[in-house]
Amino acid sequence: MNEYNCFRDRDLVDALAQRIRQRISRKWVIMEMCGGQTNAIARFRLEDLLPQDLELVHGPGCPVCVTPQTIIDQAIELAQEPDVIFASFGDMVRVPGVNDSLLSVRSKGADVRIVYSPLDAVRLAKENPDKQIVFFAIGFETTLPVYALALKNAIHANLNNFSLLTSLVTVPAAVASLMEDPENRVQGLLAAGHVCAVTGLEEYEKLAHCYHLPICVTGFEPADILWGIYNCVDQLEKGENSVRNNYSRIVNPQGNIKALEACNLYFEPIDQEWRGMGIISQSGLKIRKEYEHYDAFVRYKITQKRSCYTEICLAGDIMKGKIQPTDCPLFGQKCTPDQPLGASMVSSEGACAAYYKYKRNENKAMSITL
Numbered sequence: 001m002n003e004y005n006c007f008r009d010r011d012l013v014d015a016l017a018q019r020i021r022q023r024i025s026r027k028w029v030i031m032e033m034c035g036g037q038t039n040a041i042a043r044f045r046l047e048d049l050l051p052q053d054l055e056l057v058h059g060p061g062c063p064v065c066v067t068p069q070t071i072i073d074q075a076i077e078l079a080q081e082p083d084v085i086f087a088s089f090g091d092m093v094r095v096p097g098v099n100d101s102l103l104s105v106r107s108k109g110a111d112v113r114i115v116y117s118p119l120d121a122v123r124l125a126k127e128n129p130d131k132q133i134v135f136f137a138i139g140f141e142t143t144l145p146v147y148a149l150a151l152k153n154a155i156h157a158n159l160n161n162f163s164l165l166t167s168l169v170t171v172p173a174a175v176a177s178l179m180e181d182p183e184n185r186v187q188g189l190l191a192a193g194h195v196c197a198v199t200g201l202e203e204y205e206k207l208a209h210c211y212h213l214p215i216c217v218t219g220f221e222p223a224d225i226l227w228g229i230y231n232c233v234d235q236l237e238k239g240e241n242s243v244r245n246n247y248s249r250i251v252n253p254q255g256n257i258k259a260l261e262a263c264n265l266y267f268e269p270i271d272q273e274w275r276g277m278g279i280i281s282q283s284g285l286k287i288r289k290e291y292e293h294y295d296a297f298v299r300y301k302i303t304q305k306r307s308c309y310t311e312i313c314l315a316g317d318i319m320k321g322k323i324q325p326t327d328c329p330l331f332g333q334k335c336t337p338d339q340p341l342g343a344s345m346v347s348s349e350g351a352c353a354a355y356y357k358y359k360r361n362e363n364k365a366m367s368i369t370l
């Protein structure tokens with residue numbers, strides 16, 4: 001029994017699902033903005049408990065999935081430099097570039113290390129002074145504070161052999177881009193609790209107001225997600241568009257001030273490409289000029305280019321809420337976790353991987369672990 005078991009309590013989950021069924025009176029489309037929530041929705045088969053009028057779509061909340069292919073190819077090229085140890089989170093090494101992945105170049109001799117934290121990469125830099133350590137720094141506002149801490153540690157240790165290859169994205173600009181899409185279907189949003197724990201709610205208040213969008217800050221356990229959905233449906237039914245903090249056991253409306261200060265010290269906003277979604281104005285972060293010594297783009301004179309997409313992967317449309325993973329003709333046929341054709345099938349937070357693992361055989365009885 002752990003402290004989270006109460007959020008998986010079967011009676012509580014059933015009661016929340018019942019409240020949603022009683023509250024809804026028409027069709028609504030709600031998007032969750034976090035790959036962890038996408039995974040939990042599929043894993044606990046929460047959609048089976050919801051009314052048919054409610055459609056859940058799976059937004060761009062998986063950090064691996066939104067990292068553009070160009071940067072993956074640049075990472076692969078950098079990893080093959082003779083003096084480089086290229087460090088990355090595990091999921092990223094399997095994402096296919098145009099011809100290779102970090103994993104495949106490792107099998108050809110590149111020194112690619114899987115680490116759990118950028119702080120491990122700082123340690124590698126201390127242990128290998130004759131090598132250049134490059135860490136593939138991808139992700140949302142959630143991981144940003146630990147990148148700031150890694151930079152602080154590298155500066156404190158006066159390391160000259162450590163840098164970050166960044167592909168850092170911020171949620172609010174992506175939400176705005178989704179809302180401004182003429183084909184947008186999303187009417188309510190579940191915001192990611194761990195992102196809001198860092199950023200606070202101010203930007204979400206602006207989004208709710210500007211786009212008449214009900215937003216519920218939501219956690220990751222089944223009861224959290226159903227509570228977020230209920231509050232979203234409740235707002236939609238009332239015609240409200242505010243931010244409800246349904247994850248107040250973690251999220252302070254002001255965010256984490258210390259973490260934000262550290263992030264602002266080392267990073268500044270830029271226009272950023274999101275895989276499958278194109279370039280979104282001021283939706284990313286780069287290392288500030290004062291610290292560019294630690295920026296792999298500067299150190300290796302890499303020009304940031306826009307990806308040229310000829311790929312057949314439809315993950316961009318999935319992340320915009322236009323289709324579901326099973327609508328992709330390659331899903332489970334030519335594209336599987338063993339042979340992924342898109343990043344969404346690689347990461348455990350990708351919608352395609354979650355559907356493949358938990359939902360591909362809808363007719364088979366599957367146990368709901370609650």
Ligand code: SF4
Pocket residue numbers: 312313314315318325328329330331332335336340341342343344345352
């Ligand atoms: S099934 Fe594969 S190819 Fe299709 S959208 Fe998902 S990741 Fe892309």
